[in-house]
Amino acid sequence: MxxxxxxxxxxxxxxxxxxxxxxxxxxxxxxxxxxxxxxxxxxxxxxxxxxxxxxxxxxxxxxxxxxxxxxxxxxxxxxxxxxxxxxxxxxxxxxxxxxxxxxxxxxxxxxxxxxxxxxxxxxxxxxxxxxxxxxxxxxxxxxxxxxxxxxxxxxxxxxxxxxxxxxxxHSPNQLWVSIIHPQIEVKTSDAREILKQKILMTDAIKQWGNVGALVAGLYREDYELISRSLEDVIVEPIRAILIPYFYELQIKCKEIGALGGGISGSGPSVFMLSKGNYTAKKVIEVMNQVYSPLQVDYKTYISPINLQGIKWSEIF
Amino acid sequence: MxxxxxxxxxxxxxxxxxxxxxxxxxxxxxxxxxxxxxxxxxxxxxxxxxxxxxxxxxxxxxxxxxxxxxxxxxxxxxxxxxxxxxxxxxxxxxxxxxxxxxxxxxxxxxxxxxxxxxxxxxxxxxxxxxxxxxxxxxxxxxxxxxxxxxxxxxxxxxxxxxxxxxxxxHSPNQLWVSIIHPQIEVKTSDAREILKQKILMTDAIKQWGNVGALVAGLYREDYELISRSLEDVIVEPIRAILIPYFYELQIKCKEIGALGGGISGSGPSVFMLSKGNYTAKKVIEVMNQVYSPLQVDYKTYISPINLQGIKWSEIF
Missing domain, CATH: 3.30.230.10 (Ribosomal Protein S5; domain 2)
Known part of the structure; x- marks a missing residue:
């Protein structure tokens, strides 16, 4: 080969x-x-x-x-x-x-x-x-x-x-992802620079309580627990300012049934997790409603979790 | 009743x-x-x-x-x-x-x-x-x-x-706990006062990586993963000074097979987790070896995880 x-x-x-x-x-x-x-x-x-x-x-x-x-x-x-x-x-x-x-x-x-x-x-x-x-x-x-x-x-x-x-x-099999990619530039290095080097102990404890609960929610396929644990008290409050209408996206998507979500990587894409394809599609509609009136080009994507990762086939 | x-x-x-x-x-x-x-x-x-x-x-x-x-x-x-x-x-x-x-x-x-x-x-x-x-x-x-x-x-x-x-x-069914209680006084309020209000972001990330892995290890009954995730880079380095021979206990117990462990609550008790009753007993022996030469009274306990919690029976 x-x-x-x-x-x-x-x-x-x-x-x-x-x-x-x-x-x-x-x-x-x-x-x-x-x-x-x-x-x-x-x-x-x-x-x-x-x-x-x-x-x-x-x-x-x-x-x-x-x-x-x-x-x-x-x-x-x-x-x-x-x-x-x-x-x-x-x-x-x-x-x-x-x-x-x-x-x-x-x-x-x-x-x-x-x-x-x-x-x-x-x-x-x-x-x-x-x-x-x-x-x-x-x-x-x-x-x-x-x-x-x-x-x-x-x-x-x-x-x-x-x-x-x-x-x-473990990945619950009904977990779907909706993504909006506003075509604005956020450099990873800039997104990292604005983070604080020291954080409050009380915030860190909240964060690791949520991390533990998120992992438990994934193993138990407990979508409610996953939803409650999708909370970031440390990075999101700082980086959200880089992304136009971030909180409006987050609130409106959750209102129509998204489990929660946040900034993908260091942005500018924003993702939302949903239980099932139907809700994930409704989330895309909401993302369109929020972004279509703006003077910002954007793309949206919808996908289930990819359990296998990279796939390949032989050519010759 | x-x-x-x-x-x-x-x-x-x-x-x-x-x-x-x-x-x-x-x-x-x-x-x-x-x-x-x-x-x-x-x-x-x-x-x-x-x-x-x-x-x-x-x-x-x-x-x-x-x-x-x-x-x-x-x-x-x-x-x-x-x-x-x-x-x-x-x-x-x-x-x-x-x-x-x-x-x-x-x-x-x-x-x-x-x-x-x-x-x-x-x-x-x-x-x-x-x-x-x-x-x-x-x-x-x-x-x-x-x-x-x-x-x-x-x-x-x-x-x-x-x-x-x-x-x-989830609790893996072979998880056992060995405890040593040195009879010294550590007040919860004092143990809390010596903690820092702000911590390094890099330490916090390590901690929540470990919390996530510990929860995953419990659900998967993966004792190796549980062992690797029993690491505290934030509180233990500060509180360990309150407990005589803490690190000696920790190192020697892990040498003979304990998965790991740390300070119970705010101390002074120190606990170690093991896979199985046999190792948990050996851990108690090591605890005795470390503490018996010291001028400190102590007690040891060994127990599996209590899955039910409080139990009751009627009297009349």
Missing amino acids: KGIKIFSPATIANLVCGFDVIGLALDFPKDEIYLYKTNNPGIHIHRIYKSSLPNDPMKNSAFAALQALLKKYQKIQINEEEKIGFKIELIKNIRPGSGIGSSAASAAGVVYGANVLLGNPFNTIQLIRFAMEGERIASGIAHADNVAPAIMGGVTLIRSYNPLDITKL | KGIKIFSPATIANLVCGFDVIGLALDFPKDEIYLYKTNNPGIHIHRIYKSSLPNDPMKNSAFAALQALLKKYQKIQINEEEKIGFKIELIKNIRPGSGIGSSAASAAGVVYGANVLLGNPFNTIQLIRFAMEGERIASGIAHADNVAPAIMGGVTLIRSYNPLDITKL
């Missing part, structure tokens, strides 16, 4: 109270990636469609992630004479800067595909580490909030970075 | 990373309480055995909790002419000041028993609220960390106080 077609999903990081630790994978949108193993050493980004992403490999998350994998592979390579390179074609359906894991989808997709092409020498945690190098290029921080759910699927929890310890949580 | 015998269990609050939110109930030790419904209005603490607890009702948690219940009951009482009072006998097997929920056992036990004697007019959350009034008298703060697991049994999570929202988590 020398070529592989990969579908790499959008992801939501910072799942309300689970800031920096809980994320989930979506079925839609997803990037299409064509990855070819070649005999030309090095990594070549052949084409990028539907995006103005940097062709400059030093700024591209797919390149950086695959480079990290290749470097490690060369250390464990059995046939040292064999020359290995990769050619990448990216069809970016996930818009860069949307806050739903665009750079993560590229990075996670190529390392996942390369692992298959090489005969699966690496385990999941290793693949996540390689993909995190892509995130380092894209956002300045080698975070796993998006690459972990992209690779593992479902809802993931990062317990610790050192050592890297990631758990796939 | 006019008299009831109640067994009210010891409890562990502040379950390592779950500071202020996660607690659990023990099978042993437990208080024995005899509660009688009488026609003499008011609450009479008849006798307290095995303890120097205040007979002064204004300082007794059982009195305060039962008074809160009685006040509410009188508002909903159908037969307004009926005069109702209670007589309490407490046999305190849980030592006051031990940090394993002595005041909570008294408070929770009497309100639980009174509810049975009155024909169960109150629900669980109401009983917890009454018992919290006992905690207010005992520690200055109407916290639910101990009364919730005492009343509900198992491992409990307080998601929120306002509104009061408490969830009983």
